[in-house]
Amino acid sequence: MENTSEIKQKISKEDKKLLKKQNKARHTLLRHEGIKSVSYATQNLVIANGGLGNGMNRQQLREILEVFGLVEALLMPPNKPYSLVKYGTVEEAKKAYSLLSGKKIMLDDLNQSITLYINFVEKVHWEDTLPPTLPPGLLVIEEFVSSEDEKMLLENIDWTTDKQNALTSLKHRRVKHYGYEFRYDDNNVDKENPLPGGLPEICNTVLEKCLNQGFAKSKPDQLTINQYEPGQGIPPHVDTHSAFEDEIISLSLGAETVMDFKHPDGRTVAVMLPRCSLLVMTGESRYLWTHGITPRKFDVVQATERQKVGTVSSDTGNLTLNKRGTRTSFTFRKVRRTPCNCAYPSVCDSQQSNSAPSAPDSDREALRLEQEHVHKVYEKIAGHFSSTRHTPWPKIVEFLLTLPEGSLVADIGCGNGKYLGVSKDLYMIGCDRSKTLVDICAEKKFEAFICDALSVPVRSDGFDACISIAVIHHFSTEERRMATLSELARLLRPGGKALIYVWAMEQEFNKQKSKYLKDYRNSRGQREKIKAGLTQEQFNDQMLDCSSHTAAYSEQAMSNLKDKQCNECQIITPRLPVHTNRTLFNSQDVLVPWHLKSGAKVIGGPAGTMKSSEGPVRQSESSLVFHRYYHVFCEGELEAACKKMSNIKIQQSYHDQGNWCVILEKL
Structure with a gap:
C-alpha cells in the first residue's frame, strides 16, 4: 500500500x-x-x-x-x-x-x-439580441401540412425504378424528378422534353393551398424530391435563373434540418426548417443568395422549452445540438419560358449572355474555365512550377515573423509550401487545390491538405493569421473572388490578420518596374522581329493573327498547324486574350502561358512526352505550353472588395513586385 x-x-x-x-x-x-x-x-x-x-x-x-x-x-x-x-x-x-x-x-x-x-x-453579456434577419424574400411557414398529410406524401414515393419519372442516386442523397428532369451536368432542364405523367396527384392539395395563400403565382410544373439521410447534404447553390420562375417552394417532411443561406458579400444565415414546414424563396433570397445543407449528423438549433435553462436568455439564444433524422423535401418550381430579367444581372445566366465577352457567362462556365485553365494546368506543371518557387518573398516573411510565437497560421493556396517552413515559432498548416503540390509539401514534412479556397473544411474563428499568396486572381468572377475573401475572414479569430497578394494590372507603380517585367527591346519577341526584318507594326499584327488562330482553330486544325508560334498555343477558351509574358497587361482577364522546360514531367503522361489528339508527341517536336487563367487587379480593386466585408478592417495596402497586397484584421 x-x-x-x-x-x-x-x-x-x-x-x-x-x-x-x-x-x-x-x-x-x-x-x-x-x-x-x-x-x-x-x-x-x-x-x-x-x-x-x-x-x-x-x-x-x-x-x-x-x-x-x-x-x-x-x-x-x-x-x-x-x-x-x-x-x-x-x-x-x-x-x-x-x-x-x-x-x-x-x-x-x-x-x-x-x-x-x-x-x-467576472462579466458575461447575457442581454438579448435580435435573431438573425432572414434573407429578403424568404419565408418559413411552420405546420403547413398535417402529420397525416406528411405520412401520405412519404408513403406514396416510389424509390424503385420508375419508367415515367427520373430517378437519380447521387453521392449525397436520393433524388427523383417529376414534370421535367433537372440535369445536373448543366444545371438546367430540357424544356422541350417533359417527363410523362406530370406531377403526382397527391400534391394537388398542397399546390392549391400554396396558390390560395399567395405563395405561388402560378401552378408549378416541375417537382424534385430529395431524400437526405443523417450526414448527407447538398452543396451551396442558386437555382439557375433561366431554368425556373421566381417562386421556389419546398416542403420539409420526416425530419427537421438547418439550411444555410449565404450572400455574395459573406453574410450567412442558418435557417431552421421544421417538419411539415414550407420554405418559400422569392426575389433576392431566390436569385442572389446561395442555399445549401451542410453534410453533418447534428445541427445547432434553438432549444425546446424543456431544454432551456433559467429566465435569462443568452446573446445567441438558447442553442443546443439536435441529431438529424431522415428528411425528404418536395421542391416545386415553374419552368421558365422567357429569359430572366431579374434585378441581379451579375449572377443571372440569362443577362450575362449580353455582358462583356472576357468574363464567364455563368457560375457553371466560371467553374469550367477554372477547371481547365487553373486546376488541370497546375496539376500538370506542378513539378516544374515547384522547382521555380523556392525563395520566400521578403515582405511576406516579414509579416509572418511579426506574428506572436505559437500563432496558428493557415496558408490558403500554399503551392509547394515555400512559406510553411519560414519560422519554427509558428504552427503553420497549408492547403491547395492541386494534389501533386500537396504531395510535394508532404515530402518536405509540411502539414498540408487538399481543398478549394472557396470552402476550407476547418472550423471558423480558429486561426491567428492567414496568408493567400497569388490565389484569388485565379477565380474568374467577382462573386467567386468575393466568396474566397469571405472564407479567409471566416477562418480568422477576432483580432486575427490575413495577408493577401494578387497580380496587379499595374506592373509599373511609383516609377518602379516589377522585376518580372522585362524591357521589351530585350524580349524574345523583339529578337524574332529583328531576325524576320519586320517593323514593330508588322510584328504586332503577326502576334494578333496568332492570337486569333488560337481562338478560331478547331482541335484538329491546331494539331495540324505548322506555324511554330501557333504550335505553342493550346486550345483555350475563346474571347480571352493570351498575355505575352513579361510585358504590360492589356486586359484584366487573360490567359498566361506557362512554358514547360524540355524534359520536365507532365502529370498524366510519361516523362518527356505530351499528349495530343494524334497520340504522344515528343517534346523535341512540339513545345509544351499551358495557359493559366488570371484576373489581374486594378489599383484599388482589392481594397474595394475587402471593404464590402463588414467584419474586417484594412490595416495596410501596398504594391510589391507587380502585386497588389492588403493586410486585414478581423473585427
Whole structure:
C-alpha cells in the first residue's frame, strides 16, 4: 500500500497537471475569444472544452451543472468549444469550479469523452439580441401540412425504378424528378422534353393551398424530391435563373434540418426548417443568395422549452445540438419560358449572355474555365512550377515573423509550401487545390491538405493569421473572388490578420518596374522581329493573327498547324486574350502561358512526352505550353472588395513586385 507521503506527492502532481491545463485553457480563451478569467470566485464560470463546437449538447450540460446548484443562465455559442454558466450564488459556482474542473464526460450520442476545464469570469453579456434577419424574400411557414398529410406524401414515393419519372442516386442523397428532369451536368432542364405523367396527384392539395395563400403565382410544373439521410447534404447553390420562375417552394417532411443561406458579400444565415414546414424563396433570397445543407449528423438549433435553462436568455439564444433524422423535401418550381430579367444581372445566366465577352457567362462556365485553365494546368506543371518557387518573398516573411510565437497560421493556396517552413515559432498548416503540390509539401514534412479556397473544411474563428499568396486572381468572377475573401475572414479569430497578394494590372507603380517585367527591346519577341526584318507594326499584327488562330482553330486544325508560334498555343477558351509574358497587361482577364522546360514531367503522361489528339508527341517536336487563367487587379480593386466585408478592417495596402497586397484584421 502507498504511504501517506506518496499519496500526497501523487495528488500534488495531479493538481499541478490540472492547474497547468486550466491555465492553458484560460490563455486560449483570452487569446482567441477575448474571454478574461479572474482569480477570485464569482457567480459566472467559463467551461472550456464543453460546448456545441465539440459535441456537448445543452440537455447533457444542464444536467451536469444543476448538480451543484441553481443555474440562472447558460450560454452555448454556436460552433464554439466552450460554454458560460451563471449560478444563483457564488458558493454554488465555487462548488462547481472545485468538482468539475478536470472531470471526464462521455458525450451523449458520440462514442468519445471530453475533459472539462473551469475558470471564473467576472462579466458575461447575457442581454438579448435580435435573431438573425432572414434573407429578403424568404419565408418559413411552420405546420403547413398535417402529420397525416406528411405520412401520405412519404408513403406514396416510389424509390424503385420508375419508367415515367427520373430517378437519380447521387453521392449525397436520393433524388427523383417529376414534370421535367433537372440535369445536373448543366444545371438546367430540357424544356422541350417533359417527363410523362406530370406531377403526382397527391400534391394537388398542397399546390392549391400554396396558390390560395399567395405563395405561388402560378401552378408549378416541375417537382424534385430529395431524400437526405443523417450526414448527407447538398452543396451551396442558386437555382439557375433561366431554368425556373421566381417562386421556389419546398416542403420539409420526416425530419427537421438547418439550411444555410449565404450572400455574395459573406453574410450567412442558418435557417431552421421544421417538419411539415414550407420554405418559400422569392426575389433576392431566390436569385442572389446561395442555399445549401451542410453534410453533418447534428445541427445547432434553438432549444425546446424543456431544454432551456433559467429566465435569462443568452446573446445567441438558447442553442443546443439536435441529431438529424431522415428528411425528404418536395421542391416545386415553374419552368421558365422567357429569359430572366431579374434585378441581379451579375449572377443571372440569362443577362450575362449580353455582358462583356472576357468574363464567364455563368457560375457553371466560371467553374469550367477554372477547371481547365487553373486546376488541370497546375496539376500538370506542378513539378516544374515547384522547382521555380523556392525563395520566400521578403515582405511576406516579414509579416509572418511579426506574428506572436505559437500563432496558428493557415496558408490558403500554399503551392509547394515555400512559406510553411519560414519560422519554427509558428504552427503553420497549408492547403491547395492541386494534389501533386500537396504531395510535394508532404515530402518536405509540411502539414498540408487538399481543398478549394472557396470552402476550407476547418472550423471558423480558429486561426491567428492567414496568408493567400497569388490565389484569388485565379477565380474568374467577382462573386467567386468575393466568396474566397469571405472564407479567409471566416477562418480568422477576432483580432486575427490575413495577408493577401494578387497580380496587379499595374506592373509599373511609383516609377518602379516589377522585376518580372522585362524591357521589351530585350524580349524574345523583339529578337524574332529583328531576325524576320519586320517593323514593330508588322510584328504586332503577326502576334494578333496568332492570337486569333488560337481562338478560331478547331482541335484538329491546331494539331495540324505548322506555324511554330501557333504550335505553342493550346486550345483555350475563346474571347480571352493570351498575355505575352513579361510585358504590360492589356486586359484584366487573360490567359498566361506557362512554358514547360524540355524534359520536365507532365502529370498524366510519361516523362518527356505530351499528349495530343494524334497520340504522344515528343517534346523535341512540339513545345509544351499551358495557359493559366488570371484576373489581374486594378489599383484599388482589392481594397474595394475587402471593404464590402463588414467584419474586417484594412490595416495596410501596398504594391510589391507587380502585386497588389492588403493586410486585414478581423473585427
